[in-house]
Amino acid sequence: xxxxxxxxxxxxxxxxxxxxxxxxxxxxxxxxxxxxxxxxxxxxxxxxxxxxxxxxxxxxxxxxxxxxxxxxxxxxxxxxxxxxxxxxxxxxxxxxxxxxxxxxxxxxxxxxxxxxxxxxxxxxxxxxxxxxxxxxxxxxxxxxxxxxxxxxxxxxxxxxxxxxxxxxxxxxxxxxxxxxxxxxxxxxxxxxxxxxxxxxxxxxxxxxxxxxxxxxxxxxxxxxxxxxxxxxxxxxxxxxxxxxxxxxxxxxxxxxxxxxxxxxxxxxxxxxxxxxxxxxxxxxxxxxxxxxxxxxxxxxxxxxxxxxxxxxxxxxxxxxxxxxxxxxxxxxxxxxxxxxxxxxxxxxxxxxxxxxxxxxxxxxxxxxxxxxxxxxxxxxxxxxxxxxxxxxxxxxxxxxxxxxxxxxxxxxxxxxxx
Ligand SMILES: Cc1cc2nc3c(=O)[nH]c(=O)nc-3n(C[C@H](O)[C@H](O)[C@H](O)COP(=O)(O)OP(=O)(O)OC[C@H]3O[C@@H](n4cnc5c(N)ncnc54)[C@H](O)[C@@H]3O)c2cc1C
Numbered sequence: 001x002x003x004x005x006x007x008x009x010x011x012x013x014x015x016x017x018x019x020x021x022x023x024x025x026x027x028x029x030x031x032x033x034x035x036x037x038x039x040x041x042x043x044x045x046x047x048x049x050x051x052x053x054x055x056x057x058x059x060x061x062x063x064x065x066x067x068x069x070x071x072x073x074x075x076x077x078x079x080x081x082x083x084x085x086x087x088x089x090x091x092x093x094x095x096x097x098x099x100x101x102x103x104x105x106x107x108x109x110x111x112x113x114x115x116x117x118x119x120x121x122x123x124x125x126x127x128x129x130x131x132x133x134x135x136x137x138x139x140x141x142x143x144x145x146x147x148x149x150x151x152x153x154x155x156x157x158x159x160x161x162x163x164x165x166x167x168x169x170x171x172x173x174x175x176x177x178x179x180x181x182x183x184x185x186x187x188x189x190x191x192x193x194x195x196x197x198x199x200x201x202x203x204x205x206x207x208x209x210x211x212x213x214x215x216x217x218x219x220x221x222x223x224x225x226x227x228x229x230x231x232x233x234x235x236x237x238x239x240x241x242x243x244x245x246x247x248x249x250x251x252x253x254x255x256x257x258x259x260x261x262x263x264x265x266x267x268x269x270x271x272x273x274x275x276x277x278x279x280x281x282x283x284x285x286x287x288x289x290x291x292x293x294x295x296x297x298x299x300x301x302x303x304x305x306x307x308x309x310x311x312x313x314x315x316x317x318x319x320x321x322x323x324x325x326x327x328x329x330x331x332x333x334x335x336x337x338x339x340x341x342x343x344x345x346x347x348x349x350x351x352x353x354x355x356x357x358x359x360x361x362x363x364x365x366x367x368x369x370x371x372x373x374x375x376x377x378x379x380x381x382x383x384x385x386x387x388x389x390x391x392x393x394x395x396x397x398x399x400x401x402x403x404x405x406x407x408x409x410x411x412x413x414x415x416x417x418x
Pocket of ligand 1: 009046054133136405
């Protein structure tokens with residue numbers, strides 16, 4: 001049986017970064033990456049619509065505020081921060097562009113260039129790789145790990161599990177890592193789909209697929225607390241998507257009693273609200289419409305609303321609130337006006353489910369209380385480390401999830417090589 005100093009299970013961003021960092025820290029180590037696919041980084045290639053939104057320029061102190069596990073992630077994110085990550089790739093010949101909301105992409109606009117850079121480094125550092133190698137069981141015996149795969153059995157002094165989450169299973173990350181971890185005395189928190197589209201059962205909305213609302217506020221109420229996100233929303237054939245919705249889905253799912261691992265997948269219907277005019281309060285909007293009524297009295301409401309709503313959405317909007325679209329402004333009753341104002345600020349829709357297939361990340365993972373946040377070593381099983389999406393965290397859309405995968409991969413690789 002071949003023996004290694006470090007075996008890394010899973011060749012995504014976290015696993016590749018862990019391998020590179022371990023060898024850069026101590027190049028005498030015998031390190032191997034075991035990946036079940038025929039190549040590394042299948043999910044990485046899909047990121048950012050194939051362009052790879054690798055990180056975000058938002059300062060780490062602010063990024064941490066997005067996470068429930070901020071104390072757990074603090075050390076990793078400060079040790080390899082967003083600037084360090086960009087420098088890491090710049091030193092290897094890549095250049096980057098910053099786009100809206102601080103999203104950072106390689107100038108090649110190809111995720112492939114990120115993957116190729118990582119693969120080249122793995123090659124140059126003489127890191128052993130084993131593709132098409134499916135890890136089926138890990139046993140912890142007498143200070144060594146016995147790693148069973150479809151091809152061979154190997155042993156390793158230390159292991160880093162970087163098998164990712166459970167969403168987009170066709171990329172290889174299908175949740176198997178959770179069972180490998182359970183076998184090594186770890187508990188797994190509820191596993192939920194994150195960054196998903198929201199399903200809305202409304203036949204008329206379906207016909208509006210493709211419409212985008214820019215910079216609106218979406219919200220829902222949790223008990224008395226209003227949780228809201230401001231960004232773009234896209235209408236899809238089965239509901240809503242776009243960055244505001246994806247980020248809202250994380251907040252909604254965090255509150256649901258839902259677990260993919262135990263098939264507890266009953267979604268509790270949730271009402272969400274859309275504010276199309278977030279720059280004006282309801283009172284300011286009311287005053288503006290009263291003022292406009294004297295100037296635009298003969299204008300039909302469907303034409304007047306073009307100032308506030310995307311054209312193709314107006315008829316649907318007026319139908320939903322039962323106001324005739326051909327009424328002129330001066331013919332609107334007080335009740336009509338109130339309904340219009342109320343719904344421009346708080347248009348209600350009911351989310352009947354989430355679109356699991358669209359989920360970009362997994363919420364939940366290895367219980368972070370069981371892992372040392374400074375080293376990412378298991379507190380229950382020494383010499384076992386975790387990095388990347390298998391951990392319990394869920395970042396918003398915008399490059400944050402890859403940043404955590406690389407930062408935690410960096411820390412796990414560095415700690416395991418010491
Ligand atoms: C469509 C899509 C777009 C995304 N876009 C972005 C984006 O633009 N920016 C961003 O920050 N994040 C994005 N994400 C999220 C990001 O891709 C993940 O958070 C990130 O890939 C996680 O990295 P990882 O290394 O932890 O896991 P993964 O990338 O999932 O890699 C895990 C690897 O482990 C392997 N593996 C699993 N089980 C075994 C086993 N038993 N034996 C051997 N190998 C195994 C898998 O085959 C896989 O290669 C996107 C996700 C999706 C699905």
